[in-house]
Amino acid sequence: MRILIANDDGYLAPGLAALVEACRGLGELDVVAPEQNSSGTSNALTLHRPLSVRTASNGYRFIDGTPSDCVHVALTGLLPYKPDLVVSGINNGANMGDDTLYSGTVAAAMEGYLFGIPSIAFSLAERGWTHLDAAARVARTLIEQVTLQSFPASARGAWLLNVNIPDRRHAELHGLRITRLGRRHASEPVICQSNPRGEPIYWIGAAGDAREAGEGTDFHAVANGCVSVTPLQVDLTDHAGLPAWREMLAARA
Structure with missing residues (x-):
């Protein structure tokens, strides 16, 4: 098996090293990660300048771009083969609910999924x-489980999993739950400060608290000590709303 490993915290992040070690022995590993911390970059691709690829002393390759850049470049020219699996993480912090729209960790895995490759995003x-050691054990076990399974025809092909692991000792984890995304309240207001020239600058405010965190959500699973595994898809179409929109706009045509 060939596994491409990426992240959004940068190629020097402890979470990346832990995920690489968790994958040792499972197959051929390639690491392509951002040079700098790129949290919150979502699915951004760098289109306004060329990207540089360098190799660290430990063999990891790093790119001066986003997590999506790393996987995209790896899959469209850097690697001489198509990986069997793309894994991303282990992120420094949760990626649950609305966080997934902003997450570079999820975006790296999603880029693999968009290229037709099964992909998993891991977050502590x-x-x-x-x-982190417990999270790495969970990652190893889950990767072994999903790669050794004989999937039914309806589940074959590419899939995308978002995995959030409670920050607990391994013995204190209460199993795994298949979950759906919860929802957060709106973010806190921006923080306004002044730069040395007296000009206003703004920091993005903290994420809002969970507002939809009932049983079955990723928030609920993690709060109760369970590993949350959420299958994701990319189709953002409001399918339920299509008939109403067709009717409304057809009446005005």
């Missing part, structure tokens, strides 16, 4: 990587 639900 609290910042600081306190129990």
Whole structure:
């Protein structure tokens, strides 16, 4: 098996090293990660300048771009083969609910999915990587499970999983739950400050608290000590609303 490993915290992040170690022995590994922390870049691709690819002393390749850049470049020219699996993480903090729209960790995995490759994003639900060893064990187990399974015909082909792991010792985890995305309240207001010239500058405010976190959501699973596994898709179409929109706009045509 050939596995492409990426992240959004940068090629020097402890979470990336832990994920690489978790994948040792599962197949041929290639690491292509951002040079700098690129959290919150979502699915952005760098189109206004060329990208540089360099190799670190440990063999990781790093790119001066976004997480999506890393996977895109790897799949469209850097690697001489198509990987069997793309994994991203282990992120320093949760990517649940609305976070997935902004997450560079999820975006890296999604880029693999868009190219028809099964992909998984892994995140540790609290910042600081306190129990990174436990998260790496979870990642290893899940990768083994999904790659050894004989999927039914309806589930074959590319799929995308978003995995959030409670920051607990492995013995304190309460199993795995298949979940849906919860929802957050709106973000906190921006923080306005002044730069040394007295000009206003703005920091994006903190993420809002969970507002839809009932049973079955990723928020609920993690809060109860369970690993949350959410299957994702890319189709953003409001299918339920299509008939109403057709009727309304047809009446005005």
